Amino acid sequence: MVYHDPIRQLKYLRQTLSQNKKPLGFFLAAGCPLAVKMPAGKFPLIPDIAGLTKFVSDELKGKGAKKTNYDLLIKELFKTGNKNPNIEDILSFVRGLKQVSLGAKDVRGFKESDLIDLEKDICKKIVEKTNVSLPDKGTPYHQLAQWIQLIDRGDSPIECFTTNYDLLAEQAFEETGVAYFDGFVGARQPFFDLRAIEDSLIPKHWTRLWKVHGSINWYFNSNHEIYRSTEIKGDNSCIIDPSHLKYDQSRKMPYLALIDRLNSFLRQPSSLLITNGYSFGDTHLNDTIVNALKANPTAMVIALLHDKYSSKYEKAFTYAKSRFNLSAWTFDEAVIGGQQGKWKVIRQEGLEDENLGEAIVTIPETIKDAKGNDETIYHHQLELGNFAKLGDFLQALIGESQFKIEKEDDSK
Secondary structure, eight states, rough: OEEEEEHHHHHHHHHTTSSSSSSSSEEEEGGGGGSSSTTOOOOSSSOOOHHHHHHHHHHHSSSSSSHHHHHHHHHHHHTOOOOOOHHHHHHHHHHHHHHTTTSSOBBBOOHHHHHHHHHHHHHHHHHHHHHHOOSSSOOHHHHHHHHHHSSSSOOOEEEEEEOSSSSHHHOOOOOHHEEEEOOOEEESOEEEOOOHHTTTTTTTTTTEEETTTETTTTETTSSSSSOSSSOOOOOOOOOOOOOOOOOOGGGHHHHHHHHHHHHHTTSSSTTTEEEEESSSOOOHHHHHHHHHHOOOOOOEEEOSSSSSSOGGGGGHHHHHHHTTTEEEEEEESEEETEEEEEEEOSOTGGGGGGOOOTTTEEEEOOOOOESOOEEEEEEEETTTTHHHHHHHHHHHHHHHHHHHHHHHHHHH
16 A cells, blocks of 8 residues: 655645745636635635536526527537536537538527527626625635745746636735736736737736636727726626637637646746646646646646545546656545555654644544454545645745744844
């Protein structure tokens, strides 16, 4: 049986996060909003992909025997072999049909106008569910922002990638005073600046925020140029791009430019990307990550996965077993260095003295010994896959850094 020591891994992570030279990035996905504590009856702040898919489907499907265009769309999607499509599959399918419908009478029974309306209806429902605000300033998003704001990264700024459409990261950064660049410049109608991204023409102290699947406040203007709005428009289709379609002037489109940014980040020497809330369900993103890791053996990805190991993380574990520089950590098991094993604290004594932000949870179990007497044994879970625990871990690092600063000041 293979075991991994969670204390050893957390010390490595803590040491890596305290360095200011190594390229460091965070990848925040759909599971992160689930870690935000909400008042009774208000949870979750934003559902995961499965919950978002159910919400959109419940809102757009027909009632009883009455069928809607959405029902017919799902029926056609089933015919492709996808019997359990999520909202991104559905949106990609609509856009694929819409492209084919140009100049045609109809495609699979849909007119071009039907597909345009479907796309707008789906995006409108996504916006309805994701246009929310963080409830207070003590959320994991704020803890991440505070850590970024207080550390000195020198010439190596933090890069945050996210597949989420919401504005939660933006809210936390702005409320914490973190200067960031998201690819747009301007005040009246900020436009996407591709050159600034590709040539790194960005102030070094600015955090980078790359929204690889678009955002609820991105739109096209009358010239079909993308811009970021200061308001959420209910009468227009926002730019949510989970689909991997090729666009006219594709190099100017945010999706491909931001995927390129993820690829470029991972090809930097000794780069580290920490993912949270991502279960490796996006094949295109997976290919980008894995291919970059193959090309750059000095890069490292640590995938922090929520809850215990189960079949839903089989894909992440399979990738990790084939790449020594991709680790996958669930609560009870992990793949590290290509080896899958359970977490086991090698040195029990002194665990409470480690400054690990309560990332390791001790679970007692009562068993019968050889004589039939009760005996307590302890299991340990490493729960950084819970975004709230990652936030606590980063907060602990802030305290440690502050202590070091005060100590240095006292010695002068």
